[in-house]
Amino acid sequence: MENGGFVGEICADETDSTAQAAVAVRNAYKRYTPTAVILKNLNMTVKQSTVYGLLGPSGCGKTTLLSCIVGRIHLDSGSVNLRIRQKSKLGYMPQTLQLYVQLTIYENLAYYGYVFGMDKKAIQEKADELCTFLQLPPQHKLVSNISGGQQRRVSFAVALLHDPELLILDEPTVGLDPVLANNIWERLLEMTKHGKTIIITTHYIEEAKNAHQIGLMRGGVLLAEESPSSLMANYNCSSLEEVFLKLSYKQETQQSQPQPIEEFTIAEKPPPLPLEDTSVFRFTRFYATFMKLLYLSRRELRFVAFLICLPLAQSVFFNLAIGTDPTDLKIGIVDDELSHGLRECRMSRNNHCAYNYTEDLKLSCLYLDELEKKNFKLIEFDDIVSGKKAIKSSDQTWALIHFPRNYSEALSQRVNDGHDASGEALFHSSVDVWVDLSNQYIGNMVRRDIYYATQNFLQSIFMVCGDSPRLGSLPIVFNEPIHDIGTPGFIHFASVAFIILSSFYFPLISSEALILNDKMEGIIERSVVAGMKFAEIAVADSLFLGVVYILQMIITMVVLYGVFHNPFKGDVAISLAILFLAGVQGIFFGILIALNSNTYTEGAYLGIGSNLVLTFISGLVWPIESHHFLLKLVSPYFPLVLPTEGLRAVTAKEWGIDHPVVIKGFQSSFIWCSIFIIGVFLTLKFKKNALIIYK
Numbered sequence: 297m298e299n300g301g302f303v304g305e306i307c308a309d310e311t312d313s314t315a316q317a318a319v320a321v322r323n324a325y326k327r328y329t330p331t332a333v334i335l336k337n338l339n340m341t342v343k344q345s346t347v348y349g350l351l352g353p354s355g356c357g358k359t360t361l362l363s364c365i366v367g368r369i370h371l372d373s374g375s376v377n378l379r380i381r382q383k384s385k386l387g388y389m390p391q392t393l394q395l396y397v398q399l400t401i402y403e404n405l406a407y408y409g410y411v412f413g414m415d416k417k418a419i420q421e422k423a424d425e426l427c428t429f430l431q432l433p434p435q436h437k438l439v440s441n442i443s444g445g446q447q448r449r450v451s452f453a454v455a456l457l458h459d460p461e462l463l464i465l466d467e468p469t470v471g472l473d474p475v476l477a478n479n480i481w482e483r484l485l486e487m488t489k490h491g492k493t494i495i496i497t498t499h500y501i502e503e504a505k506n507a508h509q510i511g512l513m514r515g516g517v518l519l520a521e522e523s524p525s526s527l528m529a530n531y532n533c534s535s536l537e538e539v540f541l542k543l544s545y546k547q548e549t550q551q552s553q554p555q556p557i558e559e560f561t562i563a564e565k566p567p568p569l570p571l572e573d574t575s576v577f578r579f580t581r582f583y584a585t586f587m588k589l590l591y592l593s594r595r596e597l598r599f600v601a602f603l604i605c606l607p608l609a610q611s612v613f614f615n616l617a618i619g620t621d622p623t624d625l626k627i628g629i630v631d632d633e634l635s636h637g638l639r640e641c642r643m644s645r646n647n648h649c650a651y652n653y654t655e656d657l658k659l660s661c662l663y664l665d666e667l668e669k670k671n672f673k674l675i676e677f678d679d680i681v682s683g684k685k686a687i688k689s690s691d692q693t694w695a696l697i698h699f700p701r702n703y704s705e706a707l708s709q710r711v712n713d714g715h716d717a718s719g720e721a722l723f724h725s726s727v728d729v730w731v732d733l734s735n736q737y738i739g740n741m742v743r744r745d746i747y748y749a750t751q752n753f754l755q756s757i758f759m760v761c762g763d764s765p766r767l768g769s770l771p772i773v774f775n776e777p778i779h780d781i782g783t784p785g786f787i788h789f790a791s792v793a794f795i796i797l798s799s800f801y802f803p804l805i806s807s808e809a810l811i812l813n814d815k816m817e818g819i820i821e822r823s824v825v826a827g828m829k830f831a832e833i834a835v836a837d838s839l840f841l842g843v844v845y846i847l848q849m850i851i852t853m854v855v856l857y858g859v860f861h862n863p864f865k866g867d868v869a870i871s872l873a874i875l876f877l878a879g880v881q882g883i884f885f886g887i888l889i890a891l892n893s894n895t896y897t898e899g900a901y902l903g904i905g906s907n908l909v910l911t912f913i914s915g916l917v918w919p920i921e922s923h924h925f926l927l928k929l930v931s932p933y934f935p936l937v938l939p940t941e942g943l944r945a946v947t948a949k950e951w952g953i954d955h956p957v958v959i960k961g962f963q964s965s966f967i968w969c970s971i972f973i974i975g976v977f978l979t980l981k982f983k984k985n986a987l988i989i990y991k
């Protein structure tokens with residue numbers, strides 16, 4: 297390099313050094329947005345077995361440069377060549393913490409140790425040594441309960457844990473006790489004697505004098521790259537601060553005009569990452585994730601209890617709150633044939649035959665008995681006007697029933713005279729009913745039960761006279777049901793959709809929460825830099841969630857079918873298979889949401905919002921047969937809709953795996969599982985920040 301020239305203007309004879317260097321960055325160019333150009337044709341050469349101090353003001357691009365070196369982000373053009381070939385030989389301490397603060401110091405070290413392929417004994421030995429050296433609190437302390445400086449030292453320990461050949465440290469000495477900082481520098485220099493190479497960024501120029509080589513960075517370029525002594529000698533300065541100042545002035549005068557963005561050529565395809573990992577699935581990394589989940593569940597007992605109690609509470613409340621008919625509904629009664637009000641019914645003889653009418657026959661009392669049997673509470677009103685007023689002004693009374701003054705006599709005549717009954721007898725033998733239909737469901741139910749009560753009342757009249765009760769029935773007979781599930785209630789219908797949605801939703805929120813948390817905290821990022829594959833994380837998470845899911849499903853099924861006796865008549869294995877596939881869909885949909893969310897809020901909205909839509913269209917709230925015709929055209933193509941139909945057919949109709957409705961349920965499940973899994977692959981491949989949140 298020409299004396300005084302920026303490192304960006306690299307000489308041809310230096311290209312040989314690229315091959316020998318531990319790290320060689322050539323013509324590096326990186327921008328975050330078209331106007332935010334961070335690295336501008338930067339060149340950097342780090343010799344093997346040296347400490348390289350990267351110095352520069354805040355925002356000059358140090359972290360960006362290190363991120364490109366460790367493969368956290370791609371360069372837009374240029375190249376990074378590393379002497380090491382495997383990620384396991386790289387140690388990286390990022391600027392942000394990227395630790396599990398809910399875990400202890402040891403558990404964090406163990407997690408990353410397993411990621412690096414270390415065994416338990418080696419991890420424990422190294423953890424003991426590093427914790428002593430870095431003056432860390434006892435290893436059983438939670439990271440959340442130690443100071444910020446101590447947390448950073450744990451992060452530093454993680455970088456040193458597996459004795460890497462190339463160590464990249466982003467401001468490891470911030471806020472450290474000077475003695476400890478000095479010890480760290482001594483250790484770093486000692487490590488170079490064993491062939492290690494270290495790049496370290498720092499704001500402390502004084503401390504950087506310890507490095508073998510210093511890179512002075514400003515505005516996205518390296519102004520100089522030499523040993524501290526040569527820098528001071530070459531620039532005729534007594535301190536590094538002075539050298540930096542001189543070079544900064546020089547840069548200012550040389551680049552008085554900002555370099556136009558067009559001058560930087562961007563490669564069409566981003567240059568490859570320096571350490572593309574070709575290794576396949578590694579058991580140790582899968583084990584690291586699984587162990588971490590076990591550690592987390594031990595630490596987060598409250599959350600585990602929540603995961604178990606949530607299905608319990610949901611299914612209990614579902615059964616207690618949904619599906620059974622309302623009881624004790626109030627009905628207003630205006631009975632003009634009773635001169636002493638409803639208490640007269642208790643005194644009068646009501647059960648003699650209507651064919652023999654006498655003054656004391658009060659058939660309205662028999663009618664009222666039937667209404668009470670339907671669990672209505674009867675409220676007496678003096679007249680129709682006050683009864684209607686009460687319904688209008690209060691939401692407590694749902695209907696008003698009026699019996700005319702000569703109701704029993706007219707009804708007797710109607711029964712006796714049959715088709716010869718007079719118009720007056722027909723008129724006065726009818727009760728008037730007004731129903732509050734402001735709540736359609738309750739209003740319709742009140743109407744239905746008044747019909748049933750009327751029918752029962754008429755049947756009882758003929759029975760008392762010794763005739764067939766059929767005389768008082770509509771001429772229609774409902775025979776044995778074809779698919780009998782006992783007394784059918786809305787809950788029986790809804791319980792199938794409920795269990796499918798639970799099978800889908802519990803794994804969804806758990807997988808989403810796990811991945812999104814690790815993504816937001818930067819732990820996936822650090823793990824990926826350390827060699828972790830997303831497949832290893834996904835498989836370990838899925839297995840762990842599978843166990844939780846089985847527990848959740850057992851609880852839900854015991855409550856639904858054991859305690860509340862919802863109908864379940866068909867093949868258990870087919871039903872469990874449908875539920876299992878709903879769980880798999882949930883896990884992968886949760887992962888997909890996490891990969892596509894950039895904030896916790898976004899993740900929460902996507903998770904809850906999608907679930908609401910599925911709740912509406914899957915038949916939990918209302919039968920899909922009653923959907924709008926346009927929705928009916930598309931709803932079968934939504935997840936869970938056909939599996940719900942299939943499960944309903946299995947559990948209520950005992951249809952088998954070969955029935956088209958059940959087959960369609962399975963087809964839909966397989967197709968949606970595939971769509972979610974493919975979605976995860978495509979997101980990982982094409983979405984820039986699927987795993988990493990650039991802070």
Ligand SMILES: Nc1ncnc2c1ncn2[C@@H]1O[C@H](COP(=O)(O)OP(=O)(O)OP(=O)(O)O)[C@@H](O)[C@H]1O
Binds near residue numbers: 334354359990991
């Ligand atoms: N993800 C991002 N998107 C857009 N701009 C970014 C992003 N990350 C960093 N930057 C910008 O790039 C510039 C360089 O940031 P970088 O973190 O590399 O600087 P630095 O030298 O490490 O600073 P410090 O010493 O304060 O850590 C800054 O202006 C920063 O705002």
